[in-house]
Amino acid sequence: MNILETKGLYHNFKGLEVLFDVNLQVREGERLALIGPNGAGKTTLFNVITGNYHASQGHVFFKGKEVTKLTPHQLTRIGMGRSFQITSTFARLTAFQNIRQAVLSKNKIRFQMLRKLDKMNKITEETDEILKRINLDGQRDIPAGMLSYGKHRALEISMALATDPDLIMLDEPTAGMSRDETHTAVELIRRLTEGKTVVIIEHDMDVVFSLADRITVLHYGQLLASGPPAEIRENQEVKDAYLGELEYG
Amino acid sequence: MRTKLLTWILWGLVIILLFFLPKLVNLYYLSLFLGFVIYSLYAVTLNLLLGYMGVLSFGHAMFFGTGAYTVALLLKHIQGIPLLPTILLGGLAAGLLAVILSPLLVRVSGTAFAMLTLAFSQLIFVAALKFREVTGGEDGIGLASLPPLKLLGLFSVDMNDKINFYYFAIIFVALCLFLLWFYTKTPFGSLIVGVRDNALRMDYLGFNLSHIRAINLIVSGTFAGLAGATHGMLMKLVSTVGVLDIGTCFKPLMMAYIGGVGSFFGPILGSGILHILEDVVIRFTDRIGLVNGTIFVLVVLFAPQGLIGLFNTVKAKWFQKEKVS
Amino acid sequence: MSPTTVLYVAQALHGLAYGMLLFLIASGLTLIFGMMGILNIAHASFAMLAAYFCFTALKLTGNFWAALVIAPVIAGFVGVLTERFLLRPVHKHGHLAELLITVGIMTLILELVKYFWGTESLVVKIPQSLSGLVKVAGLTYPVYRLFVIGISVLILGFMALILFKTRLGKIVQAAVSDTEMVSALGINTPMVFMLVFGIGIWLAGVAGAVAGPLLTVFPGMADQLGMDAFVVVVVGGFGSLLGAFIVALFLGELNAYGIQFIPRLAPVLMFAFMALVLAFKPMGLFGERE
Numbered sequence: 001m002n003i004l005e006t007k008g009l010y011h012n013f014k015g016l017e018v019l020f021d022v023n024l025q026v027r028e029g030e031r032l033a034l035i036g037p038n039g040a041g042k043t044t045l046f047n048v049i050t051g052n053y054h055a056s057q058g059h060v061f062f063k064g065k066e067v068t069k070l071t072p073h074q075l076t077r078i079g080m081g082r083s084f085q086i087t088s089t090f091a092r093l094t095a096f097q098n099i100r101q102a103v104l105s106k107n108k109i110r111f112q113m114l115r116k117l118d119k120m121n122k123i124t125e126e127t128d129e130i131l132k133r134i135n136l137d138g139q140r141d142i143p144a145g146m147l148s149y150g151k152h153r154a155l156e157i158s159m160a161l162a163t164d165p166d167l168i169m170l171d172e173p174t175a176g177m178s179r180d181e182t183h184t185a186v187e188l189i190r191r192l193t194e195g196k197t198v199v200i201i202e203h204d205m206d207v208v209f210s211l212a213d214r215i216t217v218l219h220y221g222q223l224l225a226s227g228p229p230a231e232i233r234e235n236q237e238v239k240d241a242y243l244g245e246l247e248y249g
Numbered sequence: 250m251r252t253k254l255l256t257w258i259l260w261g262l263v264i265i266l267l268f269f270l271p272k273l274v275n276l277y278y279l280s281l282f283l284g285f286v287i288y289s290l291y292a293v294t295l296n297l298l299l300g301y302m303g304v305l306s307f308g309h310a311m312f313f314g315t316g317a318y319t320v321a322l323l324l325k326h327i328q329g330i331p332l333l334p335t336i337l338l339g340g341l342a343a344g345l346l347a348v349i350l351s352p353l354l355v356r357v358s359g360t361a362f363a364m365l366t367l368a369f370s371q372l373i374f375v376a377a378l379k380f381r382e383v384t385g386g387e388d389g390i391g392l393a394s395l396p397p398l399k400l401l402g403l404f405s406v407d408m409n410d411k412i413n414f415y416y417f418a419i420i421f422v423a424l425c426l427f428l429l430w431f432y433t434k435t436p437f438g439s440l441i442v443g444v445r446d447n448a449l450r451m452d453y454l455g456f457n458l459s460h461i462r463a464i465n466l467i468v469s470g471t472f473a474g475l476a477g478a479t480h481g482m483l484m485k486l487v488s489t490v491g492v493l494d495i496g497t498c499f500k501p502l503m504m505a506y507i508g509g510v511g512s513f514f515g516p517i518l519g520s521g522i523l524h525i526l527e528d529v530v531i532r533f534t535d536r537i538g539l540v541n542g543t544i545f546v547l548v549v550l551f552a553p554q555g556l557i558g559l560f561n562t563v564k565a566k567w568f569q570k571e572k573v574s
Numbered sequence: 575m576s577p578t579t580v581l582y583v584a585q586a587l588h589g590l591a592y593g594m595l596l597f598l599i600a601s602g603l604t605l606i607f608g609m610m611g612i613l614n615i616a617h618a619s620f621a622m623l624a625a626y627f628c629f630t631a632l633k634l635t636g637n638f639w640a641a642l643v644i645a646p647v648i649a650g651f652v653g654v655l656t657e658r659f660l661l662r663p664v665h666k667h668g669h670l671a672e673l674l675i676t677v678g679i680m681t682l683i684l685e686l687v688k689y690f691w692g693t694e695s696l697v698v699k700i701p702q703s704l705s706g707l708v709k710v711a712g713l714t715y716p717v718y719r720l721f722v723i724g725i726s727v728l729i730l731g732f733m734a735l736i737l738f739k740t741r742l743g744k745i746v747q748a749a750v751s752d753t754e755m756v757s758a759l760g761i762n763t764p765m766v767f768m769l770v771f772g773i774g775i776w777l778a779g780v781a782g783a784v785a786g787p788l789l790t791v792f793p794g795m796a797d798q799l800g801m802d803a804f805v806v807v808v809v810g811g812f813g814s815l816l817g818a819f820i821v822a823l824f825l826g827e828l829n830a831y832g833i834q835f836i837p838r839l840a841p842v843l844m845f846a847f848m849a850l851v852l853a854f855k856p857m858g859l860f861g862e863r864e
């Protein structure tokens with residue numbers, strides 16, 4: 001079953017067409033990499049799918065239901081998660097407090113005004129557990145903004161995952177990371193997304209080839225090609241589009 | 250654990266002090282002190298929006314004033330209405346105003362929010378001025394006498410006795426402050442701060458931003474109304490100047506900023522400082538506005554985190570913390 | 575003309591005069607906001623300051639025209655100093671701090687004005703040439719109000735010329751839309767900021783000086799003007815001069831007709847209008863920046 005599907009998606013920014021007739025299909029349980037030269041519209045596509053932007057035309061289907069007009073918070077509640085290319089956490093709050101916000105959402109605690117948050121032990125335990133799983137338990141009480149880049153990115157990714165989504169959209173999770181940090185991040189992603197569907201935007205082809213089951217290529221807002229990694233690797237059109245832009249490890 | 254004990258002792262001392270205050274100072278200072286406490290509540294409600302949610306309410310007086318006028322009008326037109334319901338209705342009316350305005354106010358932030366609240370506040374101010382038959386215009390409505398406080402039909406306490414009123418008001422305001430403090434410590438309190446720090450992320454975590462903003466606004470407005478209601482009863486006079494004018498919009502702002510918007514107690518500290526200042530400066534000059542304004546400008550220039558923020562910065566530098574990875 | 579038409583036309587002219595004054599003030603506000611992202615709460619206070627300067631300049635020189643020219647310039651100069659020493663240092667603390675310091679400045683100006691000139695209303699005497707009535711198309715109308723309209727149009731035309739036809743104007747326009755780029759091109763942005771702020775204040779100063787004889791000079795002068803100017807900017811749209819123009823004129827007329835026909839409701843009307851517009855377009859009629 002296609003957990004995510006877009007039909008005839010168009011989007012423009014003040015007259016500039018950014019997405020043309022995008023028909024994306026994501027199968028349940030697969031790891032799909034979305035690649036393409038800079039400016040191809042990948043993040044825009046993410047924004048449209050996750051409800052941050054309104055598509056000027058077209059439809060988005062999630063788990064078989066039409067979700068085109070839904071907003072980010074509504075989509076998160078039905079099982080979508082998203083991480084950002086530019087780290088978007090609560091910089092002034094500690095790593096613990098950051099994850100806790102996500103945990104609150106997951107437990108549907110939205111208007112609780114009768115108990116002290118710090119005294120809610122179940123929440124605290126669940127948060128600490130997640131911190132341990134992502135190896136941030138040592139930095140539990142450090143403000144997010146003061147974490148090292150790699151750890152901060154890891155926090156960013158786990159915020160997206162902490163609401164336990166069925167479909168996770170990761171936007172350049174390893175952007176700006178060193179070789180080692182990238183390696184750690186890939187392992188983390190692989191571990192945390194077991195059994196879930198992942199769509200990942202990436203420029204680092206090593207990451208793509210080690211994680212992805214399938215690759216879709218976006219070029220000037222249009223879907224260029226789609227298929228297993230080996231096939232895409234040999235695709236002439238893709239190579240032309242990418243001239244000089246890809247990093248082959 | 251030592252800090253916990255220390256905190257309890259400190260609060261204990263505060264309570265004892267508050268209890269014995271009428272024995273220690275004369276009525277003039279008692280009123281002044283009460284005024285400071287009530288205004289602290291008002292400033293704290295403003296900070297729920299400013300410090301905790303990151304939006305500037307430039308027209309907070311509309312909630313304060315609604316509370317005050319509701320009480321004045323109720324006492325004027327309904328004979329025999331008891332004390333507690335009167336005050337609570339004042340808060341309710343202010344809360345209702347917040348409910349009515351929230352659909353519009355939650356859609357904007359930053360400068361637009363500030364301007365909108367200012368405009369609505371001015372609208373209400375002008376309306377109160379113009380509809381003299383109802384509000385008494387500039388002269389306002391006098392509160393001839395306050396109804397007694399009836400507790401569970403057991404006994405009745407005369408509220409026209411200033412000392413009785415002091416005890417009632419202190420307990421009432423302290424309760425409000427405690428409720429608000431607790432409110433900031435709940436999960437919802439954490440959500441409010443989340444909206445301030447990263448609304449986009451909150452959206453993507455599955456939280457409905459409009460709902461969160463609206464509820465916080467309503468809570469802030471309601472308690473501002475309660476502050477206004479109590480203030481009206483203290484002053485025995487409710488008129489546009491003092492509860493609805495632009496000065497009443499700016500005062501809590503200055504208090505919160507001077508004390509420090511980053512802490513729950515900042516506005517209380519700021520309120521204390523401004524009240525003491527007013528009392529002291531008034532002996533030397535009536536240019537109190539000039540002094541307030543200058544201090545405010547100096548604080549914004551040199552201590553934008555307010556005095557509590559300044560204190561925290563100094564404390565942090567004292568115990569050097571290293572950047573960890 | 576029939577008496578009723580005369581009444582309507584007279585009101586229309588009143589509204590036009592007030593509307594133009596509002597636009598003079600609002601345009602400075604918009605320029606500053608568009609350029610620096612600061613909503614200058616103290617803007618109308620500078621207008622009031624200029625009115626006081628005009629009063630004193632008139633007393634010292636005995637020449638109305640000289641006072642009219644000098645006062646806004648001095649106010650503008652005060653504006654430049656304010657930007658340099660009070661606004662610029664606060665810029666790094668964020669928009670809220672900037673907004674708050676303008677509140678402080680507003681308070682300070684009010685208090686200083688009360689300190690130096692007292693709290694009584696001051697009368698600014700207009701010269702013979704501008705006083706009295708004149709017959710215009712069957713209508714007898716105060717000369718001074720026509721003067722207000724005339725000079726506003728003149729100043730605004732002049733500003734538009736500079737903004738759209740000169741190199742300086744182009745730099746200002748560029749700086750409004752892309753500050754960093756302009757700075758990268760080697761143009762001294764802090765200088766431009768100071769200049770634009772000064773000009774914005776000068777515009778308000780002109781309005782204040784000109785309005786002095788009309789509204790009388792007193793410490794509460796800035797309240798009405800300021801509030802109206804904010805409504806203009808908010809409803810017209812932040813950063814939109816066109817929006818400010820349209821709304822300023824509309825408000826001027828609303829005010830004039832309102833005061834004439836429904837005096838009690840007039841001020842309320844203005845805010846009701848604002849609430850209505852903002853309910854549908856929170857960014858104002860032509861607004862896009864926030």
